[in-house]
Amino acid sequence: MTSCPTGIAHTFMAAEGLQRGAESLGHTIKVETQGSVGAENTLTAADIAAAEVVIIAADTKVDLSRFAGKRIYETSTKAAIHDGAAVVKTALEQAKPKTAGAAAPASADLVDQVAAAKAARAAGVAGPYKHLMTGVSYMLPFVVAGGLLIALAFAFGGIYVYEDANRGTLGWALFQIGGPSAFALMVPILAGFIAFSIADRPGLAPGMIGGMLASSTGSGFLGGILAGFIAGYATLWLNRNLNLPKTLAGLKPVLILPLLSSLFVGLLMVYVIGQPVSSALNALTAWLQSMEQSSALVLGLILGAMMAFDMGGPVNKAAYTFATGLLASQVTTPMAAVMAAGMTPPLGLALASLLFKDRFTAEEREAGKAAAVLGISFITEGAIPFAAKDPFRVIPSIMVGSAVAGALSMVFGATLAVPHGGIFVLPIPNAVGNLPMYIVAILAGTLVTAGMLYVLKRPIAGVSESRAAVASQGAAD
Numbered sequence: 001m002t003s004c005p006t007g008i009a010h011t012f013m014a015a016e017g018l019q020r021g022a023e024s025l026g027h028t029i030k031v032e033t034q035g036s037v038g039a040e041n042t043l044t045a046a047d048i049a050a051a052e053v054v055i056i057a058a059d060t061k062v063d064l065s066r067f068a069g070k071r072i073y074e075t076s077t078k079a080a081i082h083d084g085a086a087v088v089k090t091a092l093e094q095a096k097p098k099t100a101g102a103a104a105p106a107s108a109d110l111v112d113q114v115a116a117a118k119a120a121r122a123a124g125v126a127g128p129y130k131h132l133m134t135g136v137s138y139m140l141p142f143v144v145a146g147g148l149l150i151a152l153a154f155a156f157g158g159i160y161v162y163e164d165a166n167r168g169t170l171g172w173a174l175f176q177i178g179g180p181s182a183f184a185l186m187v188p189i190l191a192g193f194i195a196f197s198i199a200d201r202p203g204l205a206p207g208m209i210g211g212m213l214a215s216s217t218g219s220g221f222l223g224g225i226l227a228g229f230i231a232g233y234a235t236l237w238l239n240r241n242l243n244l245p246k247t248l249a250g251l252k253p254v255l256i257l258p259l260l261s262s263l264f265v266g267l268l269m270v271y272v273i274g275q276p277v278s279s280a281l282n283a284l285t286a287w288l289q290s291m292e293q294s295s296a297l298v299l300g301l302i303l304g305a306m307m308a309f310d311m312g313g314p315v316n317k318a319a320y321t322f323a324t325g326l327l328a329s330q331v332t333t334p335m336a337a338v339m340a341a342g343m344t345p346p347l348g349l350a351l352a353s354l355l356f357k358d359r360f361t362a363e364e365r366e367a368g369k370a371a372a373v374l375g376i377s378f379i380t381e382g383a384i385p386f387a388a389k390d391p392f393r394v395i396p397s398i399m400v401g402s403a404v405a406g407a408l409s410m411v412f413g414a415t416l417a418v419p420h421g422g423i424f425v426l427p428i429p430n431a432v433g434n435l436p437m438y439i440v441a442i443l444a445g446t447l448v449t450a451g452m453l454y455v456l457k458r459p460i461a462g463v464s465e466s467r468a469a470v471a472s473q474g475a476a477d
Contacts, residue, residue, distance in 0.1 A: 001031070001032045001033075001034060001043065001054070001055070001056050001057070001058065001062060002014040002015045002018070002031060002032075002033050002034065002057045002058060002077060002080065003033070003034035003035075003057075003058040003059065003060050003062055003077075004058070004059045004060065004077050010059070010077040010078075010081065011033050011034065011035045011077065012033055012035065013077070013081045014057045014077035014078075014080035014081050014084075015031040015033050015057075015080075016084075017080045017081045017082070017083075017084035017087075018031050018055060018057060018080050018084045018087065018088065019031055019084070020084055020085075021080075021083070021084025021085035021086070021087060021088045022084070022085075022088045024085050025085055025088055025089065027088060029088070030043060030047055034058070034060075034062065035253075038199060038200025038201060038202060038203075038239065039200055043066070045066075048066060048067060048070060051070060052071070052092070053070070053071045053072075053073060053091050053092055053095045054067050054070045054071065054072045054073070054095070055072075055073050055074075055075070055080075055087065055088065055091045055095075056072060056073070056074040056075070057075050057076065057077050057079065057080035057087065058074070058076070058077065059076055059077050059078075069097060070097065071095035071096060071097050072095055072096065072097070073087075073090065073091035073094060073095035073096075075087055075090075075091075110367035110370035110371060110374070110382065110385055111370050111374070113367075113384070113385040114374065114379065114381045114382055114384060114385065128229070129314055129317075130197065131194050131197040131198050131228070131229070131232065132194060132225065132321065133317060134193050134194065134196070134197035135189075135190045135191065135192075135193040135194035135197065135225070135228055136190065136317070136320075136321055136324065137193075138189055138190070138192075138193040139186050139189045139190040139193070139324075140324070140419060140420065142182050142183070142185050142186045142189055143182075143183070143186050143324060143327055143418065143419050144418050144419060144420055144421070145178070145182050146178045146179065146181070146182030146183040146186065147178070147183075147327065147417040147418035147419070147431070148178070148417070148418055148425070148428060148431060149174050149175070149177050149178025149179075149182060150174075150175060150178040150179050150183070150417060150430075151417045151418075151428055151429060151430035151431045152171075152174050152178075152428070152429065152430075153171045153172070153173075153174035153175035153178060153179075154171070154175075154429070154430045155171075155428075155429030155430050156169070156170050156171035156174060157169055157170070157171020157172060157174075157175070158171070161174075161175050162175045162179065183327075183328060184215065186221075186327075186328055187211045187212075187214050187215045187220060187221055187223075187224035187328060188208045188209075188211035188212045188214075188215065188224070189208070189211070190211060190221060190224045190225065190228060191207045191208060191210050191211025191214060191224040191225070191227040191228035191231065192204050192205075192207040192208035192211055192228065193207070193228070194207060194225065194228025194229060194231075194232055195207025195208075195210070195228045195229075195231040195232035195235065196232070197232065198228075198229070198232025198233055198235070198236055199231075199232045199233075199235035199236040199239060201253065202235050202239060202252075202253050202257040202258065202261070203231055203232045203235040203236070203261070205258040205261075205262060206231035206234070206235055206257075206258060206261035206262040206264075206265050206266075207227065207228045207231040207232060207265075209231075209262045209265065209266060210224075210227025210228065210230065210231045210262075210265040210266065210269055211224045211227050211228065213227065213265075213266055213269035213270060213274065214226075214227050214269060214274070214277075217269060217270070217273075217274030217275065217277075217278055218274070218278035218281070218282070219269075219273065219274050219275075219277035219278040219281060220277075220278070220281045220325070220328055220329055221281075221324075221325030221326075221328055222277050222280065222281050222325070223269065223273060223274060223277040223278065223281070225325075226273055226277065227265055227269055227273070230264075230265045230268060230273075231261055231262075231264075231265040234260075234261045234264050234265060235257055235261040238256075238257055238260055238261060239252070239257060242256065242257075244256075281329065285326070285329045285331055288326070288331045288333070288334070289331060291410075293411055296333070296410040296411055296413075297407050297410060297411050298407075299334070299337075299410055300337045300403075300406040300407035300408070300409055300410030300411065301403045301406060301407045302319075302403075302406075303319045303322075303323065303334060303337050303338055303341060303406045303410075304337060304338075304340075304341035304344075304399075304402040304403040304404065304405055304406025304407060304445070305341075305399045305402060305403040305406075306318065306319035307319050307320070307338055307341040307342045307345075307380060307402050307406065308341065308342075308344070308345050308380070308383075308395070308398040308399040308401070308402035308403075309395070309399060311345060311380045311381055311383050311384050311387065311398075312380055312381040312384070316342070316380060319338055319341075320338055320342070320419070322334065323335040323337070323338040323419070324419045327417070327418075327419065332415035332416055332417055332433070333409075333410055333413060333414065333415055334410075335415075335416040335417075335418075335419055336409050336410075336414040336415050336416035336432065336433075336438060337405075337406040337407075337409040337410045337414075338406070339378055339416055339419075339420075339422070340405040340406060340408075340409045340414075340438065340441050340442045340445060341402035341403070341405045341406040341409075341445065342378050342380040342402070343375050343376065343378050343380075343405075343422060343423075343442055343445075344375070344398065344401045344402045344404075344405045344442065344445035344446055344449055345375070345380055345382070345383035345398035345401065345402060345449065346371040346372070346374045346375035346379065346380065346382030346383045347371075347372060347375035347376070347442070347445075347446040347449070348375075348397070348398060348401045348445070348446045348447075348448070348449020348450045348452075348453065349368060349371050349375075349382075349383055349386050349394070349398070349449070349450075349453065350368040350369070350371040350372035350375060351372075351446055351447070351449075351450040352368075352449070352450040352453040352454065352457075353365045353367070353368030353371070354368060355450060355454075356450075356453065356454050356457070358459040358460060359453065359454070359457040359458065359459055359460065360457075360460070361460060364386065364389075367385065367386070370382070371383070371386070375422075375446075376422050376423045376424075377422040377423075377424070378420055378421065378422035379422075383398055390457065393453070393456040393457050394453070394457075396452065396456065397449055397452035397453045397456055397457075398449050398452075400448060400449070400452050401445045401446065401447075401448040401449025401450075401452060402445055402449070404441075404444055404445045404448045405441050405442055405444060405445025405446075405448075406441075406445075408437075408440065408441035408444055408445070409438060409441040409442075412434055412437035412438065412440070412441060413433070413434055413437075414432065414433055414434045414435075414437060414438035414441065415432065415433030415434070416431065416432055416433075416438075417430065417431050417432075418431060426438075426439070
């Protein structure tokens, strides 16, 4: 893989140097270029798996997560241009394996197993879901920072802190940072990085412009998602089909692609998409804000069960994205339900492994301690290793517990201003609404999960006999 800061000259010269160097030594090579128009000649999973060594000739930061377990040699584009054969020869001799993110061995502790499971899922994600999750991941820090700053603003200045009468106060300043600034960026960032995931750097500008138009037309996160996909695929199509002379190739990523793509997505957002999506979002917001307890109960049950169904997979992320997007519309009850339901699976497993030791192996009981930490941190994936060993008992148990937690959170009217943080955001003033009952919802879901595990899981023969032997020995003594 080759990459230089401008992505124009040295990127491709380095690729050519490596190509010639490898061929001169009798080796087969495939070179992915991370240029100004995005990744070209992209390395597939099969290419990486078959490779003897991976050479990174780059002057910029390159994501190496794809190459877990492979031998990697890193150098500069200058070295590859100057003597590609020497670089290839040195790489074959000196490359070292990348172990970060590799699959954890069976004996690894729970945290390592969870990290390996998340890495494996990320590596297997493709298509629109991958692009959406890229946008969401870049958006989250803005939502977290903005939500907490708004909560602190209300804590310092009251619920009317944003009014001109409070101008210049600390609370007013915190609100300006969190609301009109951080929160205002969440939809453009979402749209921009969806487009970036699809079309690389040329997609970023049209995606963010489309996201800004989604905000200004009132179509919110739904419009932002549409804008991101339209901008990304439009830019990708133009990049592949717009052939220019080499003398004009440098204008393509900085002028032609951003201009044409922004024009296309912008006109669609203004004249076609913005108003209908805005009406749909307003209708959804109004329905959520006016829900009676029966409908709130049903929505909480559904969101809770979705959070536990695949523990960080597509179904879980669909519920999470839905709740996170609604934060921009000041609808915060679904977010509270989703976080409560996401904390419950590892917490319930931790409690069950503590109370019902005969239903878990020694390794699982030890892993339960780490699962508790992951649970309070809102890392639902902490339940994955348990579910992988006994899916037909564990998954129904955690789904029921999470459904209970989500339903109770919605019925209690608990609110959450930020999309992450677990128990660490609970003490922050105004971050959580109806905090006592929210804690009750989390505890209830945890207890139900543990109870379901007691009912569905059967005692393990070896564990029961060992405990019985220890008890009888103690009695004899």
